[in-house]
Amino acid sequence: MGVERFSFLLLFISAISASPLFLGSSPNPNCPAYTCKTSSQQFVNSTCIYFTPTASTPTYYVSPCSSVKLPYCLPSTNNNSTCQAATPTPPVNAWPGEKCSSSSDCSSHASRGCINNVCVGGSQGDTCSVNDDCNPNYRCLGGICQAQIPVGGTGCVNDYDCVNGAGCNIAKTSSESICYPYFSINQHLPVSSCSSNNLSMLCNSGLCMANNEGYECMAPVKSSRLPMSCQVDGDCMSTRDDYFPTGYLTGTCYCGYNANSASYCSIFAGDKPYLEYINYFKNWLQSTYIKKCNTMRRFTASCMKDWWTTKEYNLYMYYSLNADYYPLTVSGESCVQQVYLPQWWAARNAV
Numbered sequence: 001m002g003v004e005r006f007s008f009l010l011l012f013i014s015a016i017s018a019s020p021l022f023l024g025s026s027p028n029p030n031c032p033a034y035t036c037k038t039s040s041q042q043f044v045n046s047t048c049i050y051f052t053p054t055a056s057t058p059t060y061y062v063s064p065c066s067s068v069k070l071p072y073c074l075p076s077t078n079n080n081s082t083c084q085a086a087t088p089t090p091p092v093n094a095w096p097g098e099k100c101s102s103s104s105d106c107s108s109h110a111s112r113g114c115i116n117n118v119c120v121g122g123s124q125g126d127t128c129s130v131n132d133d134c135n136p137n138y139r140c141l142g143g144i145c146q147a148q149i150p151v152g153g154t155g156c157v158n159d160y161d162c163v164n165g166a167g168c169n170i171a172k173t174s175s176e177s178i179c180y181p182y183f184s185i186n187q188h189l190p191v192s193s194c195s196s197n198n199l200s201m202l203c204n205s206g207l208c209m210a211n212n213e214g215y216e217c218m219a220p221v222k223s224s225r226l227p228m229s230c231q232v233d234g235d236c237m238s239t240r241d242d243y244f245p246t247g248y249l250t251g252t253c254y255c256g257y258n259a260n261s262a263s264y265c266s267i268f269a270g271d272k273p274y275l276e277y278i279n280y281f282k283n284w285l286q287s288t289y290i291k292k293c294n295t296m297r298r299f300t301a302s303c304m305k306d307w308w309t310t311k312e313y314n315l316y317m318y319y320s321l322n323a324d325y326y327p328l329t330v331s332g333e334s335c336v337q338q339v340y341l342p343q344w345w346a347a348r349n350a351v
């Protein structure tokens, strides 16, 4: 398990319906265009996006919000959008190990509250009901906080039993299950689980595939070129790992935030932006800082932000979002990216 990091691709991007195979970078009739407001257009009443539904290519004309009172543009689908007031920042709800100014910042999992600006929960031997109740380096086993299993140790049932930089390669019995460092199992060696989109954080490549017995790690397959223009998902085939009878993966074709209404394929773990992300993620996984997070919070942005340097955190966010959003960013104008991909935009400008 432990694949949640991989699954936060945007929910509001339009998936593509069927249309003929075409491999050039041509407009996709199912995609709108996204472009900056022209100088002749007049936007009234704090409009930040003007949509032309009846144009031959429906187009979103974008003008980022500049007023201090109404700084945010939240894009609507098939409609205009207006600048909005800043949403209030949600209260801090910190897990054991995470930073706080007072006990009200700590979640109910931190039974001892805020001590020296860190939320404190259960230590060795304290009672717990879930992993979240224990301090960093511990997990909840049989109602008691106990030390996580080190790399190479046996007895894990899931990743959260292992130290934060490692996951559980589950065998038939837990006494044979071993904690492996993430991204450490070489290609074509067995791995206990593989997500439906062929991702495994235990594999060196980040990729896995079913075989006759179960699953094994896959070679780092990639796009045949980057960017890869597409009309349908079937256009998004990876290079092959010939070790498998069907040794390729199929990505997803997304409408990009560009002025040409072009669509592009999601990328594979062997592609440069994804490799950059995995390499940077390894810095976190191998750092001493990850040991300051509760076992359930090992991959969370909030714990990472608390302990990593701002520079490292920003770089991580940039590589992570850049791998996820790659097809959305190709050939985009900055005014559009600023409004439609605000997190990516902010991370890119912070690095």
Ligand SMILES: *[C@@H]1O[C@H](CO)[C@@H](O)[C@H](O)[C@H]1NC(C)=O
Pocket (backbone or CB within 6 Å): 044, 045
């Ligand atoms: C702008 O807002 C004003 C006041 O609310 C309203 O009277 C006017 O119709 C709006 N204009 C447009 C083009 O929506």
Ligand SMILES: *[C@@H]1O[C@H](CO)[C@@H](O)[C@H](O)[C@H]1NC(C)=O
Pocket (backbone or CB within 6 Å): 050, 051, 078, 079, 080
């Ligand atoms: C978008 O704004 C324009 C200009 O104010 C207006 O004419 C149009 O009806 C609006 N579109 C929608 C879908 O509300």
Ligand SMILES: *[C@@H]1O[C@H](CO)[C@@H](O)[C@H](O)[C@H]1NC(C)=O
Pocket (backbone or CB within 6 Å): 078, 079, 080
């Ligand atoms: C567009 O937005 C306006 C203002 O929020 C709303 O009244 C209208 O129903 C929307 N139109 C469509 C077609 O969704």
Ligand SMILES: CC(=O)N[C@H]1CO[C@H](CO)[C@@H](O)[C@@H]1O
Pocket (backbone or CB within 6 Å): 194, 195, 196, 197, 198, 208, 209, 210, 246, 248, 249, 250
């Ligand atoms: C778990 C698994 O193997 N998932 C998929 C990996 O990719 C192949 C080829 O695209 C699919 O057939 C598998 O279902």
